[in-house]
Amino acid sequence: MEEDKPSTARDDGGSPKPTNEETKTQNGEQAEEADAQRSGFRRRHSSTSSEPTKMEGSGEGKGVTPPEEPPRKRFQIPRKTRDKKALQPISSDSREFEELLKILHGSYLEPNSKILFTYNTAQLIHNEFLEKEFTEKRRQLKNEGRLDKELTESYGFLLIDKSQVHNICERGLHVGHSRLTTLGKPSMGVYLSRFADLLQPNPLEPGTTGTVFIFKVIKGKMKLVYDNFKNNQESHLGNGTLDPAPKHECHILKNMNAVNSLLSYRAFERTQYYFYEYGFDEILKRPRHVCPYAVVTFTYKTDPTPRQSATPMSASVPFTFDRQNGRYLIFNVYISKEIYHFTQNLNFCVLKYLIAFFFR
Structure with missing residues (x-):
C-alpha cells in the first residue's frame, strides 16, 4: 500500500500554505522576540530614570526635581559654662528674691536691721555635686538614728571678698578660711555667722558695701563650748583650742543666746557656728553638711533713729x-x-x- 504523504496546501498564487504546527512555531518565536524587546526597554528605562524618580517624590510624572537639601549636621547638646552652671542671677521682683529676703530678715539679731540693709543683687547657686553630697550627708545621719531636730536644715552667713565667689561656688567652703579660734581650730573646720546682720567683729560703717554668702547647713549634734577668750588671745594659729569632737558635727558657744545686741561684748565671736566632719580617722577638708545656697550684695545705710543701749x-x-x-x-x-x-x-x-x- 502506498503511504499517505502529507500534502502541502497551496494558495491561489501557487505558494504553499503553512501548516498549523508551523504557524504556532512562528507565533511563539515572534512572542519571545516581543517579550525580549519589552524587557530590554524596561531595563534601559529604569536605569535612566531611577534617580529622577527618587528625587521627584510626590510630584508624580511632573519631571521637576526639587533643590537638593543641605547635609544635616549632627545634633550636639550645648555645654553650659561654669558660670551658668554655678550662678543663676535672679531679679529683685522674682519669687526667689522674696524667699531670700525672708531668710535674711528672719536671721537678724536686731529688727532695726531691716531698714539698714539694702540688698542690690542676688544669685542662686546650682552645684549638683555639692547638693548631692549635702543630701547624702543628711541621709547618712538619718540612718545613724539622729533626731529630727539634728537633721533640720538652717542657714549660716559669711562675709567674703568678691574674688572668692566662683571658687566657693565650684568647690564649696574648705577648712582654713577663717582666723577665728573661739570654738575650734580653723585648720580643721569652717566658721559661719548665725546672724545675717552680724558679719564682722567691728560694727559696719554707713555706706559699707559687701558680698554675703548664704549657706544651707545641718547642725547635727552640737557640742557646747565654754568661753575661752583668754587662751584665744595667745595665738591666731589655733594653739590651745579645741579639736573637733567625734560623733558631732558642730560647735557653738554655751551662752550664745545671751548675746542680744550688735554692741554686746564680742558679739561676733560668740555667735559663730563651727562645722567639721570626720571621715574615718581624719578630718575632711570640706564638711558636706555646709552647702552654698546663694550670694547677695548689700549696702549698709545710716541708722535714722538714735540707737538705744542694751541695758x-x-x-x-x-x-x-x-x-x-x-x-x-x-x-x-x-x-x-x-x-x-x-x-x-x-x-x-x-x-x-x-x-x-x-x-x-
Whole structure:
C-alpha cells in the first residue's frame, strides 16, 4: 500500500500554505522576540530614570526635581559654662528674691536691721555635686538614728571678698578660711555667722558695701563650748583650742543666746557656728553638711533713729565714741571699747566709782 504523504496546501498564487504546527512555531518565536524587546526597554528605562524618580517624590510624572537639601549636621547638646552652671542671677521682683529676703530678715539679731540693709543683687547657686553630697550627708545621719531636730536644715552667713565667689561656688567652703579660734581650730573646720546682720567683729560703717554668702547647713549634734577668750588671745594659729569632737558635727558657744545686741561684748565671736566632719580617722577638708545656697550684695545705710543701749543702766551714762582712736569718752575720761562693754552689765554707781578710782 502506498503511504499517505502529507500534502502541502497551496494558495491561489501557487505558494504553499503553512501548516498549523508551523504557524504556532512562528507565533511563539515572534512572542519571545516581543517579550525580549519589552524587557530590554524596561531595563534601559529604569536605569535612566531611577534617580529622577527618587528625587521627584510626590510630584508624580511632573519631571521637576526639587533643590537638593543641605547635609544635616549632627545634633550636639550645648555645654553650659561654669558660670551658668554655678550662678543663676535672679531679679529683685522674682519669687526667689522674696524667699531670700525672708531668710535674711528672719536671721537678724536686731529688727532695726531691716531698714539698714539694702540688698542690690542676688544669685542662686546650682552645684549638683555639692547638693548631692549635702543630701547624702543628711541621709547618712538619718540612718545613724539622729533626731529630727539634728537633721533640720538652717542657714549660716559669711562675709567674703568678691574674688572668692566662683571658687566657693565650684568647690564649696574648705577648712582654713577663717582666723577665728573661739570654738575650734580653723585648720580643721569652717566658721559661719548665725546672724545675717552680724558679719564682722567691728560694727559696719554707713555706706559699707559687701558680698554675703548664704549657706544651707545641718547642725547635727552640737557640742557646747565654754568661753575661752583668754587662751584665744595667745595665738591666731589655733594653739590651745579645741579639736573637733567625734560623733558631732558642730560647735557653738554655751551662752550664745545671751548675746542680744550688735554692741554686746564680742558679739561676733560668740555667735559663730563651727562645722567639721570626720571621715574615718581624719578630718575632711570640706564638711558636706555646709552647702552654698546663694550670694547677695548689700549696702549698709545710716541708722535714722538714735540707737538705744542694751541695758537701761547705760542709757543714763553720758558717753561719746571716738572712731579715730576706737575709744569711749565717759565722764570726760577715755576708756577702751573692751572696758566699756564689760561695764555695761554693772550698776551705774559701780561704774562711776570704778572710773573715779582708776582715772583720778
